[in-house]
Structures are given as structure tokens and as C-alpha cells.
Amino acid sequence: MGPATELLKALANPLRLAMVVELSDGSRCVHELVEALDVSQPLVSQHLRVLRQARLVATERRGREIVYSLTDEHVAHIVGDAINHAEEAQTT
Numbered sequence: 001m002g003p004a005t006e007l008l009k010a011l012a013n014p015l016r017l018a019m020v021v022e023l024s025d026g027s028r029c030v031h032e033l034v035e036a037l038d039v040s041q042p043l044v045s046q047h048l049r050v051l052r053q054a055r056l057v058a059t060e061r062r063g064r065e066i067v068y069s070l071t072d073e074h075v076a077h078i079v080g081d082a083i084n085h086a087e088e089a090q091t092t
Contacts, residue, residue: 007078010054015039016047017079023057024076027069 011017015037022028022036033044048068051057056075060067070076 006054007056010050010056011079011082013047013050015043016051017083019044019047019051020056020070020075020079021083023068023070024080027060027067029065029067033068 011020018037019033022033028036030041030044030048033048034041037044048057052059056071057068058071060069
């Protein structure tokens, strides 16, 4: 259960959930995440670091930029299912 607990801890932040949702649509650079989420670059970088340490996000260098992507589709499914469950619970 330890690895699952660590995974859920890494996702236990609204901004990190939003980042996973953004990355589920495809790879993004930091400046794209900053624009999409309307938060500061240092804040995005800080949360990307948490997601990388949890091995939920991978990086690839493209020229001068680093591109972030989800390590696998399971992460997007976990977050999507959690969001759907929470929305359903609010309507009942």
C-alpha cells in the first residue's frame, strides 16, 4: 500500500490535479501550463517537481525547452475518475 499512498499524496493538491488534466491532453512546456492554469511559473515548477518525484510526470528536452508529459495513461484515468466521482457525489 505504500506506493499507492505516495501516489495519492502527490495528487492531493488542486493545482497538481489540474496539471494532470492538462497533461492528459498532451505534452506541455512550463509556459503553456502557466498560461492554461493562470498561475505563476515558480508555482508550476514547484508542483511539477512533486509530480516528477512521484514518477507521474516525465521530461524531454526539446531545444531550449523542457516538455512535460504523463508517464502513463493510468495517472490520467485515476484523476479523471476521482473528478467524476466527486462531481457525481455533489449532485446526489
